[in-house]
Amino acid sequence: PAMEQFCFRKCVGEKRRNGGLDCNSGTENLQSLSGIGVCWVNYDKIALSIKAAIDRRPSDKGAYDDLFSLCRGWEAEDFAAAHALNKELIGMCAAQVRNGGKEAAHFYEIWRKGLLFEAPHNFDAFMTYIELDRKPEKRFYAPRRHYLKPMVQGFQDVLDGKLRLLTISMPKRAGKSQTGINFVNMISGKYPDNATLMEGTGDDLVKSFYNGCLEYLNTPNEYLYYDVFPEARLVQTNADNKTINLKSKSRFP
Numbered sequence: 001p002a003m004e005q006f007c008f009r010k011c012v013g014e015k016r017r018n019g020g021l022d023c024n025s026g027t028e029n030l031q032s033l034s035g036i037g038v039c040w041v042n043y044d045k046i047a048l049s050i051k052a053a054i055d056r057r058p059s060d061k062g063a064y065d066d067l068f069s070l071c072r073g074w075e076a077e078d079f080a081a082a083h084a085l086n087k088e089l090i091g092m093c094a095a096q097v098r099n100g101g102k103e104a105a106h107f108y109e110i111w112r113k114g115l116l117f118e119a120p121h122n123f124d125a126f127m128t129y130i131e132l133d134r135k136p137e138k139r140f141y142a143p144r145r146h147y148l149k150p151m152v153q154g155f156q157d158v159l160d161g162k163l164r165l166l167t168i169s170m171p172k173r174a175g176k177s178q179t180g181i182n183f184v185n186m187i188s189g190k191y192p193d194n195a196t197l198m199e200g201t202g203d204d205l206v207k208s209f210y211n212g213c214l215e216y217l218n219t220p221n222e223y224l225y226y227d228v229f230p231e232a233r234l235v236q237t238n239a240d241n242k243t244i245n246l247k248s249k250s251r252f253p
Contacts, residue, residue, distance in 0.1 A: 043074045047085055054092065061106045064093060068110055071117065083118060090114040119228045123156045124149065126186050126228060127179075134222045140178055148175050155183045177205075181212040188213075189229030192247035210242040217244065 047070055053063045067089050074082035093111035097104050112132065118125035127141040141148065151170070157163040170176050180198065188196045198213075200206040216225045217234040226233065229246075236245035 041073070043070060043077065043081070046070055047074075058096070059101065059103060061103050061110070064089065064096075064107065064110050068113060068117075071114075083121065086114050086117055090118070116227060120190060123159060123183060123186060124152050127152060127182055129228060130182075130216065130224045131222075133224055138222075140175070141182075144175055148179060151176070151179055155179070159183075159187065177209070178212065181209060182216075184209075185213055185216050185225065188244070188246055189225065189232040192229070192232040206242055210239070210244070213244055217246075 047067070050063055050067045050070065053060065054067070057063070067085070071082045071086040071089065074085070090111055093107045093114065096107040097111060112129075115125050115129045115132075119129040120126070124145075128145075131139045131141060136142065145152075151168055154163065154166045154168065158166050168176055184196055184198045198206075198209050200209055214234075214237065215221065216223045219226075219234075232246040234244065234246060236249045237243070
């Protein structure tokens, strides 16, 4: 990765030497190519250094920025570790927002960036993020999250390949269909070149699914779907067949 992302401030002990980089809390200066310093990054060690700095100064907003930059750079090398750390960061920023103070707005923005980083891969984060610009009283997921979370985790297990079949039994009006619509939209945005099928009993129910999906995809709207999946743009619909195409048109559902 480009090391300019990881030349952290004093909280990770940055040093520059002989045209290369030597960050003493986690990188080793290997060589210089065309005047560009090349470093091997020990992400674990840098993460520990930044978290230690946060422990010492919990209100140091720059350290949280550094930690988020580290997560983004780490993702290509170790996806699981990067996203585990990002989830920690989301929790830490949420705590700072709850504490208030003059930097609360900045911590909210880091929290929001962390949530967006998570949203293409985590259904709970996706459900939360896409409604952030809606008025709280108009949001579907946030006020119901306390009882929808087990169902959302079930969908996550399907997405992660841990489950091949998920069956849900809940009372009417509990949010099953709306959560299913969100899951179909998520996997359609994540894999826009693949086919996704949503079924229902009766034409009216299927039509409600179709319109429910389009509510997030038609623009302008209040949802942040295209922040999460910018390449999965709506390009074609067919109300008769109730088909939706993202990214590219197709003759076949």
